[in-house]
Amino acid sequence: MNHLFAKVNDRKNKYRILLSDVVVYDSIEFNDIIEYQPSHSLDEEQWYYINEFSKKSYCIDLLKKEVINSIDYLEMNRADPEKILYLISYQDENIFYFQRVFQSRVLKNKKFIHIGDDVKIENTNNSIIINNVPDAIYVKNDDRLYFKKFEVITPIFRGIEELYCEATDDEVEDFLGAKFIQLKNDYSTEKVKKANRKRIALAIKSLSEYTDEQKNTIFSYTNEYFPNLDFNGTSFEVSSEEDLKNLLYGIEQRFYTTVATKEKRCASSVYSLEK
Secondary structure, eight states, X not given: OOEEEEEESOSSSOEEEEEESOOOSOOOOOSSEEEOOTTOXXXXXXXXXXXXXXXXXXXXXXXXXSOOOGGGSEEOOTTOGGGEEEEEEEETTTEEEEEEOOGGGEEOSEEEEEESSSEEEEXXXXXXXXXXXXXXXXXXXXXXXXXXXXXXXXXXXXXXXXGGOOOOHHHHHHHHTSTTEEEOTTOOGGXXXXXXXXXXXXXXXXXXXXXXXXXXXXXXXXXXXXXXXXXXXXXXXXXXXXXXXXXXXXXXXXXXXXTTTOOEEEOSOOOOOOO
């Protein structure tokens, strides 16, 4: 049976039943999907997925249940709407649809003109607008979570932000102290902002997977695309956030030249075409 749950701000009984035997969302066909990587600059219209989601530390307990039975949950009462954090529509026995509940989507003490067979004024109180497209979908049979906007789902799946974490002060300091970096103009860890800290976290992982020969190739490639980033053959001079960003983009191999026009470009995000 299908059920519509509300996640409420209550530690003891955090899931409440709103309705049963209802279909809230139409099924969605995932024809064009990409496995999520932290290096992605997310396209608002693109669906991304995370594999083996039930094994992740940030997977909520409701998704791990073998059987969903409405008698295990309290019903929603009139005092609860203010506590609702998000909705979960359990449909087709295996699919969970999630929607964050923002205050802008909650209607309180509103009047509407209803135009149908007759025209009349209707009142609504404590109504939640249902989006046409959910914020996330978990398909139990595939053990995959699908989503579009990473920042929207982070309050639902606490801890999922570890997929897109920033480098710590110690990690930034170690990175800036690497042999291939020479700091100038008093540039230091304290001056590295959030965006570059995220890029450093990605670069640390990439560098750990490169051989020494590949690292040398990467450095030459970066110098070719950004000759203004001073390179003496062994180290780059980094004196600003812009210098650091260009070096980090080089490490992630984001620079490329178009085939037809030979225009040099920088990719805003990358993902492998190999399956």
